[in-house]
Amino acid sequence: MARYHIETYGCTSNRGESREIERRLRDAGHYRVDGPEVADVAILNTCTVVEKTERNMLRRAEELADETADLFITGCMALAQGEEFRAADIDGQVLHWDEVPEAVTNGECPTTTPDAEPILDGVVGILPIARGCMSNCSYCITKEATGKIDSPPVEENVEKARALIHAGAKEIRITGQDTGVYGWDTGERKLHELLERICEIEGDFRVRVGMANPKGVHGIREELAEVFAEHDELYDFLHAPVQSGSDDVLGDMRRQHQVEEYVEVVETFDDRLDYWTLSTDFIVGFPTETEHDHEQSMALLRETRPEKINVTRFSKRPGTDAAEMKGLGGTVKKERSKEMSELKREIVADAYEDMVGERREDCLVVEEGTADSVKCRDSAYRQIIVQNASDHGLEPGDFVDLEVTAHETMYAFGDPV
The missing domain is CATH 3.80.30.20 (tm_1862 like domain)
Known part of the structure; x- marks a missing residue:
């Protein structure tokens, strides 16, 4: 099991994503330590609100890369400006937050606790x-x-x-x-x-x-x-x-x-x-x-x-x-x-x-996203984000038909049909 150190900057959305990262890591048998110098891995959840913040994120990423064996960089700056970390030659992996827990496991199986219950x-x-x-x-x-x-x-x-x-x-x-x-x-x-x-x-x-x-x-x-x-x-x-x-x-x-x-x-x-x-x-x-x-x-x-x-x-x-x-x-x-x-x-x-322009039926609204959005899963478990969810009356547990309108690397956007 890995010892991890995590730092979170920015908005409540980033803090929520860090909590989910930690929940999955704990479920997999890993545990948090205080300080990167005693950790196997460090996780930096970044913000990119202003230029000064970006400079601070690059500096902190460089410090963490020197202090721990493996560094995983996620959050807004990592996703929007990942090339900045690569250009700075920072020895860390830039990942979507949802990928961080599996990357930390180093290919190992998840660890279920002895008394694991539903x-x-x-x-x-x-x-x-x-x-x-x-x-x-x-x-x-x-x-x-x-x-x-x-x-x-x-x-x-x-x-x-x-x-x-x-x-x-x-x-x-x-x-x-x-x-x-x-x-x-x-x-x-x-x-x-x-x-x-x-x-x-x-x-x-x-x-x-x-x-x-x-x-x-x-x-x-x-x-x-x-x-x-x-x-x-x-x-x-x-x-x-x-x-x-x-x-x-x-x-x-x-x-x-x-x-x-x-x-x-x-x-x-x-x-x-x-x-x-x-x-x-x-x-x-x-x-x-x-x-x-x-x-x-x-x-x-x-x-x-x-x-x-x-x-x-x-x-x-x-x-x-x-x-x-x-x-x-x-x-x-x-x-x-x-x-x-x-x-x-x-x-x-x-x-x-390839999904853009297609209709996906019976997508399940799984959880709330950020800024009045919801995260849905289609029949193949691919993630589709619906923005302005309250306008459509969508909340977790609903099933909805969606037309895929756009995409990012790791997910798509859709509108209810």
Whole structure:
């Protein structure tokens, strides 16, 4: 788990986003410390209201980059003027705030607390379906806290989902260290069965499946894709972190899958679903990653073109086998991260640009945004922002048909039809 230091500047919107970042980090088993000098990672949530503020943000980012191992820069200035940080040669990653928690995890699984129970947060119900995983990744410290997979019975999770829906949940988020291996400890692969049972619960709601490693998904890819295709309650969204496009690096990471298995999962979902979102992760600069390995990762990114991509520079976690490996230089990791992040922005922006002018039906209003806006999710879990929400009478929990009118790199804008 990582020790993080976070600093927030600017308006209440930025403070709200920092609170959400911290909530997700705590859910993943990370903890806050006072001061960047004792932190594994520092997070700078920036403001850009006036030129003097911008200079202060650049100066503070430079200070934090010198004081901690990894720096993540988000907020208004990062998104509007990210090139300023790059021009200043600041050793930090510029990210949308929603990407920060996953970047901090360094490719590790989320950590569910031992007593994890369903949580209703607004109209979002969070349902941990199991604890632990079946992996032994060389860079991951999470397994030390979670152990092997421990899967409650399907019926028990269905009842928890039913209780969340009856309590007002409109979106059920299925979580776990690795949802794809749910049921492996009982000798059966049960994720598709669980999802089908949850979708049969009475009510108007949506279900998002959390991270599932490619190996677990690969063995049930046909059954899983069929369940997605049959049930509108399921967001057509799959988060399958590949981490590298090189089988050699995957072997050194002790990932259980090979690149071909990941590609076969993607092809199966492509065959069954006309419109869906592939989310994946890449760790850049693993100690044994060569330039050729990096090029293989870039090629895989171009081939599969996931619509959501988390790019993380490798950093050592104490007590892991990868921490004992001779690492790559910071400059090499920075250059490879920059190259992949630029390709990522291009691919994701293309995906959202393709949505402009199209109608998206039954989008769920998930939460309030800033300045009288709301954040909605379409059938593929892509984010669409509706501005002037009060004029349309929209609030979290509503379903609405939207016409996509414009886009930014990580989200789109829409108007009610």
